[in-house]
Amino acid sequence: MSATVHTHASKAIVNEVKDYLKEISPEQDVVSTSEIRMRLRKKFPRCGLSDSGLAEVIGREAVEQGFSIHFDN
Numbered sequence: 001m002s003a004t005v006h007t008h009a010s011k012a013i014v015n016e017v018k019d020y021l022k023e024i025s026p027e028q029d030v031v032s033t034s035e036i037r038m039r040l041r042k043k044f045p046r047c048g049l050s051d052s053g054l055a056e057v058i059g060r061e062a063v064e065q066g067f068s069i070h071f072d073n
Contacts, residue, residue, distance in 0.1 A: 013040055013047065013054070017061045030068045033058050 020036055033055040040047065040054055049057070059069045 010049075010057075013044060013049070013057060014061065016040060016043060017058050018065075021062060021065050021067065024067075029066075030070050031058070031062045032070045032072055034072045 017036060017040070020039060021031065024031065036058045037051060037054045047054070055071055059071070062069050
């Protein structure tokens with residue numbers, strides 16, 4: 001996989017996480033990494049990031065938007 005493709009995929013994944021977080025009810029203050037990770041795996045089946053790599057992306061974006069994170073399997 002070229003660096004360009006990887007960078008593009010990473011931006012797409014970050015955007016998907018941001019979109020998911022926007023859809024969450026304002027009353028919900030905790031997000032589950034596994035729920036978002038499953039959505040990402042379905043949308044980006046060829047994603048080369050490990051589960052922990054995806055969890056890191058999810059966690060970073062969730063914290064930025066004021067959520068607490070539940071890191072689960």
